Amino acid sequence: MTLDYLWTGFSVALSWQNLLIGLVGCFLGTIIGALPAIGPINGIALLLPIAYTLGLPPESTMILLAAIYTGSEYGGRISSILLNVPGDAGAVMTALDGNPLARQGRAGEALMISGLSSFVGGIIGVVGLTLFAPFLASLAIGFGPAEYFVLMVFAFATLGSMVGSQPVKTLIGCVLGLMLATVGLDPTSGAYRFTFDSPELGDGIDFVVLVIGLFSISEAMLMLESHATGTSIVGKVGRTFVRWKDVVFTTGATLRGSIIGFVVGVLPGTGASVASAVSYTLEKRVSDRDGTFGKGDMRGLASPEAANNSCAAGAFVPMLTLGVPGSGTTAVMLGALMLYNIQPGPQLFAERPEIVGGLIASLYIGNVLLLLLNIPFVGIFSRLLLLPNWILVPGILVLSVVGVYSTHASVEAVLLMLGIGCMGWLLRKLGFDMAPIILGFVLGKVMEVNLRNALAISGGELSILFQSHISIILWVLAAFVAVGPWALQRWSRRRAARV
Amino acid sequence: MNATFTKFALAGLVSALLAGGAVALPQKTECLAGAKPGGGFDVTCRLAANSLLAAKLIEQPMVVTYMEGGVGAIAYNHVVGKRAADPSLIVAASTGSALLLAQGKFGSHDENAVRWIGALGADYGVIVVSADSPYKTLKELSDAYGANPASFPIGGGGAVGSQDWMKAALIAKGAGQDPKKMRYVALEGGGAVLTSLEGGHIKIGAGDASEMVKHHLAGKVRILAVMSPERLTGDLANIPTTREQGYDFDWVIWRGYYTGAKVSDADYAAWTDAFGKLVQTPEFKAELAARGLFPYTLIGPAFDAKVKSDVLRFKTLAKEAGL
Numbered sequence: 001m002t003l004d005y006l007w008t009g010f011s012v013a014l015s016w017q018n019l020l021i022g023l024v025g026c027f028l029g030t031i032i033g034a035l036p037a038i039g040p041i042n043g044i045a046l047l048l049p050i051a052y053t054l055g056l057p058p059e060s061t062m063i064l065l066a067a068i069y070t071g072s073e074y075g076g077r078i079s080s081i082l083l084n085v086p087g088d089a090g091a092v093m094t095a096l097d098g099n100p101l102a103r104q105g106r107a108g109e110a111l112m113i114s115g116l117s118s119f120v121g122g123i124i125g126v127v128g129l130t131l132f133a134p135f136l137a138s139l140a141i142g143f144g145p146a147e148y149f150v151l152m153v154f155a156f157a158t159l160g161s162m163v164g165s166q167p168v169k170t171l172i173g174c175v176l177g178l179m180l181a182t183v184g185l186d187p188t189s190g191a192y193r194f195t196f197d198s199p200e201l202g203d204g205i206d207f208v209v210l211v212i213g214l215f216s217i218s219e220a221m222l223m224l225e226s227h228a229t230g231t232s233i234v235g236k237v238g239r240t241f242v243r244w245k246d247v248v249f250t251t252g253a254t255l256r257g258s259i260i261g262f263v264v265g266v267l268p269g270t271g272a273s274v275a276s277a278v279s280y281t282l283e284k285r286v287s288d289r290d291g292t293f294g295k296g297d298m299r300g301l302a303s304p305e306a307a308n309n310s311c312a313a314g315a316f317v318p319m320l321t322l323g324v325p326g327s328g329t330t331a332v333m334l335g336a337l338m339l340y341n342i343q344p345g346p347q348l349f350a351e352r353p354e355i356v357g358g359l360i361a362s363l364y365i366g367n368v369l370l371l372l373l374n375i376p377f378v379g380i381f382s383r384l385l386l387l388p389n390w391i392l393v394p395g396i397l398v399l400s401v402v403g404v405y406s407t408h409a410s411v412e413a414v415l416l417m418l419g420i421g422c423m424g425w426l427l428r429k430l431g432f433d434m435a436p437i438i439l440g441f442v443l444g445k446v447m448e449v450n451l452r453n454a455l456a457i458s459g460g461e462l463s464i465l466f467q468s469h470i471s472i473i474l475w476v477l478a479a480f481v482a483v484g485p486w487a488l489q490r491w492s493r494r495r496a497a498r499v
Numbered sequence: 500m501n502a503t504f505t506k507f508a509l510a511g512l513v514s515a516l517l518a519g520g521a522v523a524l525p526q527k528t529e530c531l532a533g534a535k536p537g538g539g540f541d542v543t544c545r546l547a548a549n550s551l552l553a554a555k556l557i558e559q560p561m562v563v564t565y566m567e568g569g570v571g572a573i574a575y576n577h578v579v580g581k582r583a584a585d586p587s588l589i590v591a592a593s594t595g596s597a598l599l600l601a602q603g604k605f606g607s608h609d610e611n612a613v614r615w616i617g618a619l620g621a622d623y624g625v626i627v628v629s630a631d632s633p634y635k636t637l638k639e640l641s642d643a644y645g646a647n648p649a650s651f652p653i654g655g656g657g658a659v660g661s662q663d664w665m666k667a668a669l670i671a672k673g674a675g676q677d678p679k680k681m682r683y684v685a686l687e688g689g690g691a692v693l694t695s696l697e698g699g700h701i702k703i704g705a706g707d708a709s710e711m712v713k714h715h716l717a718g719k720v721r722i723l724a725v726m727s728p729e730r731l732t733g734d735l736a737n738i739p740t741t742r743e744q745g746y747d748f749d750w751v752i753w754r755g756y757y758t759g760a761k762v763s764d765a766d767y768a769a770w771t772d773a774f775g776k777l778v779q780t781p782e783f784k785a786e787l788a789a790r791g792l793f794p795y796t797l798i799g800p801a802f803d804a805k806v807k808s809d810v811l812r813f814k815t816l817a818k819e820a821g822l
Binding site for chain 2: 041042044045048049053140141142143144145146185186187188189190192197199200202203206268269318322323324325328331332334335338339341344347407408409410449452453456457459
């Protein structure tokens with residue numbers, strides 16, 4: 001395949017109005033990403049009709065939407081790090097190490113490092129998209145229900161790293177997440193489960209509602225509490241430049257996160273939340289030798305941030321080559337293409353090079369713009385930490401309520417969020433981590449649907465789970481991740497003993 | 500601000516007079532899509548919003564809002580409970596809504612809890628196989644399926660009881676097999692049906708014409724039959740219908756709108772009048788084609804009767820299929 005379309009694309013994307021559109025998109029995306037509950041899907045759905053009404057040509061609209069998508073993956077980390085309130089689905093894992101860093105007065109560094117790994121992840125993702133799109137698309141097709149199930153087994157195997165010092169609590173959290181995931185429409189039989197005859201629960205508990213409840217509401221409650229009890233919080237921003245040492249330190253994590261994120265992004269059945277979850281748990285498995293993850297380890301910050309950005313680029317692979325969305329956001333963008341009467345698919349590369357090329361070129365340019373935008377942003381955003389609690393707490397609460405209400409238009413969703421928030425506060429007081437709950441929730445849903453679909457195909461035969469090469473490779477990887485570090489440790493200890 | 504208001508009020512008054520005494524549509528109109536942006540309800544809302552504005556039947560752009568949940572169940576309950584008397588609101592609905600009403604999945608409310616305004620377009624079910632499948636006609640596929648149903652997993656973009664499942668059940672029944680025993684794979688949307696067919700994970704796919712046509716044209720899948728009462732026009736003109744191939748079933752997915760039960764007759768008439776005029780306009784026809792929908796017009800009492808007969812029909816169908 002020639003890359004002619006890409007040169008066409010750069011000439012389209014570098015025209016001054018498209019550059020301006022890209023810049024506006026990047027800026028809006030960052031804001032949309034940073035606001036809790038409002039993610040790229042809502043942002044794009046909001047701006048699409050405006051772009052269409054303004055009569056923008058299709059390539060400019062795609063550039064705008066892609067810039068918002070990329071921008072929001074950068075923006076999500078800001079509120080995760082500074083407030084422990086994930087800005088969007090892909091930024092949940094970022095909070096785990098990002099927020100402790102901010103509490104240690106290293107918010108500026110955390111923002112810079114995560115900005116840098118976002119950039120690397122984004123660029124690796126786009127390069128992957130440019131070079132391997134058609135090849136990867138054919139690989140993604142090989143993923144049937146059985147393969148997705150084994151992929152989730154692999155993801156759960158990496159979860160072993162989360163066990164840490166309190167295995168029982170981790171397990172309880174994970175099961176709690178799995179239980180929450182079963183609420184709502186049974187994905188296979190179509191029956192309602194645990195909905196208490198309330199139509200509001202028919203679709204189950206929305207991921208955004210769960211995340212906002214668990215993180216931002218409980219965070220606000222903790223802040224209120226610490227205020228009442230007179231505990232002081234950190235009012236320090238720290239340096240707003242990166243040390244070369246930190247960059248070197250996080251390089252491995254960033255690269256691993258980028259690759260995992262891209263692969264997960266290419267698979268149409270999973271998204272940024274799975275990408276960042278798997279890359280974080282895997283990184284912890286690989287690198288966390290001193291138990292620093294979760295307490296403010298730069299690598300635990302870099303890995304999920306790289307992953308969610310390269311996942312966003314990866315999600316374009318199935319959209320552009322197969323004409324099927326790789327994520328919720330690309331689904332809306334696909335709708336946008338159809339609005340212009342453009343049929344996505346492999347023929348698009350040949351028929352409308354200005355659109356595909358413009359889109360891909362704008363992803364390169366967007367990532368560069370976002371890196372440049374983010375450097376001055378760091379200083380401004382990190383001042384958020386200097387806000388007193390009496391502004392911050394109501395602010396978080398208002399943004400959470402408005403965010404959830406604006407996407408669901410229902411008071412019940414807000415009440416559910418508050419209820420989950422109280423539960424989260426209680427669990428945090430009892431020393432539970434929020435991450436296993438989120439992971440159980442995210443992975444459990446995908447796992448259940450695919451197991452049941454796989455068994456529907458085979459008529460109940462379990463052998464279908466071991467049939468394809470992809471499944472077998474994934475089983476081996478899962479076994480290695482689950483047992484490998486433990487075996488390696490024993491082996492090295494025995495060697496040390498012998499010496 | 501005030502001046503523009505007067506201008507719009509005047510314009511509204513004039514158009515009301517021109518409309519021959521019928522009440523004009525409200526200044527501010529809203530279409531509620533009971534799902535996330537980007538789905539079928541969104542398309543339905545945008546069809547009305549864009550074409551009403553383009554045909555100058557409304558002055559200000561119609562606002563499209565989203566209320567996700569239960570494939571329209573939340574929106575239905577919201578309208579019945581809270582906005583039953585709001586004349587400015589229309590809500591997107593489809594055959595799927597009638598199907599859910601028939602299964603009692605819209606809560607305690609039935610199909611009489613709202614006023615059905617009209618359907619402006621339709622889509623049709625299609626039966627697809629992968630491009631390298633040995634089956635070229637529905638008859639060949641159906642015979643092979645009848646001989647060995649266990650080796651034909653059927654995939655659709657919805658759970659058991661959804662429209663795609665109903666289509667699959669009709670295919671199974673057409674082949675003389677028990678729908679309860681089919682190997683149905685509940686996938687997430689039409690895109691997943693496509694990739695599962697291409698990857699060989701399922702052998703038969705149930706989908707919608709508007710979504711599958713592009714993949715058919717791109718040579719990724721083969722549409723064996725369209726589930727429409729008559730031949731479609733356009734890109735699918737050379738695909739025979741299920742009835743032509745000797746099978747006594749079809750699947751029409753109408754796309755229409757309802758409003759609250761307490762909306763006055765005059766306000767209801769304003770909507771049906773506007774829709775009646777709308778479907779004649781070239782702007783509407785262009786919008787319909789742009790969204791891949793097929794012409795299908797049923798307005799006012801005719802649509803109301805259609806919804807109610809559909810609900811009845813689906814109740815029997817669901818019982819037969821063992822739901």
